[in-house]
Amino acid sequence: MSPTIAILAPGAMGSAVARRLNENGARVLTSLRGRSEATLKRAADAGMIGAEDEAIADADIILSIVPPGEAVALAERLASLIVRREKKPVVVDCNAVNVDTVLRIEEIIGSAQAPFVDAGIIGFPPQPGGKSPAFYMSGEHARDVAVLKDLGLDIRIVEGPVGAASALKMSYAGIVKGLxxxxxxxxxxxxxxxxxxxxxxELALSQPAILARLEVALPDMIPKAYRWVAEMREISGFLGPDHPASQIYEGFARWFEHLAGDATGDGIDTDLMKAFAEKSVNKRG
Incomplete structure (x- = not known):
């Protein structure tokens, strides 16, 4: 019998993961209450089934894939749904949150006596025919969701407690998005x-790898900058308030916040970024 997976929420990553799971025989539920027309269409295209809270609580596995700032609130909502249920789903937090945050989420889910897995996603949303991003998982129940590997996801176990996968995600994102x-x-x-x-x-002469990365990263980051604001603050929290580098990531949060506003406003700075990247590609081509 096909497993039932609930994914909250049907954003760009969540819906793409749902499509991959559907392609491999899973039944994928989500919550569509109050969602926009664009989200409803995205969920339908991915084969997601809109479900009420009771059905979501009955899923075999629940994947939390939301912006970092929404992760704790979603955990509280899930705990309230499953606390009185005899059969408990495995709850997997896949969000870009720091270790302290994921430990808090573990405590919330644990209050409902449900098994919990810490996960960090590294890579782009899966495309049809393409590879899956890496789902790094840690904690004592990490191997309880091995079925996800059979359903087309790239599952990688981090040997360590809850927090290890999130620490990896914070470190990796701190490097890549910091650059x-x-x-x-x-x-x-x-x-x-x-x-x-x-x-x-000068970059072409002395740092060609960095220039090649900027050609891709600069235009790619513009529509994502708003999502990176909370993530940078999670990375700052991961380092800790007394760490000399924590303010660097607070600064990045403010910078990405500026770029997000610029992208939806007059576009002065984001246009400069695009022009730099386009001219680099054209010159090289």
Whole structure:
């Protein structure tokens, strides 16, 4: 009998994961109450079934895939749904949250006597015919969701307690998205000062790998910047308030917040980023 997986919520990653699970025989539920028309269409295209809370609580596995700032509230909602149920789903938190946050989520889910798995997703949403992002999982129940590997997801076990997978996610995102933050800030500053061509030429000569990464990362980050704000603050919290580098990530949060607003406003800075990346590609081509 096909397992029933609930995914909350049907965003870009959640719906793409749902499509992959559906392709491999799973029944995928989600909550569509109060969602926009665009979200309803995305969920339908992914084969997700809109379900009430009772049905979601009856799922075999629940995957929480929401913006970091919503992760604790969702855990509280899930705990209230499953606390009185005899059969408990395995709850997997797949969000970009720091270790303290995921331990709090574990405590919330544990109050409902449900098994809990800490997970971190690294990679892009799965595309039809493409590979799955890596789902790193830790905690004593991590192997209880091995069926997800049979359903098309790339499951990788991190040997360690709850918090180990989130620590990996925080560290990886801190490096990759931190580089995107540094690159975008310096590209815009150089462009406004009239040094964009000189910066591009020097990177091509001495740091071609960095230039190639910026060509992809700069335009790619623009529609995602709003989602990275809370993630940068989670990384700052991961380092801790007394860590000398924690303020770097608070600064990145403010920078991505600015870029998100610029992208939906006059687009001055985001247009400069796109122009730098496009000119680099054209010049190389």
């Amino acid at each position: 995107a933050g540094i690159g975008s800030a310096m590209v815009i500053a150089a462009t406004k000062a009239g040094a964009a061509d000189a910066l591009r030429n």
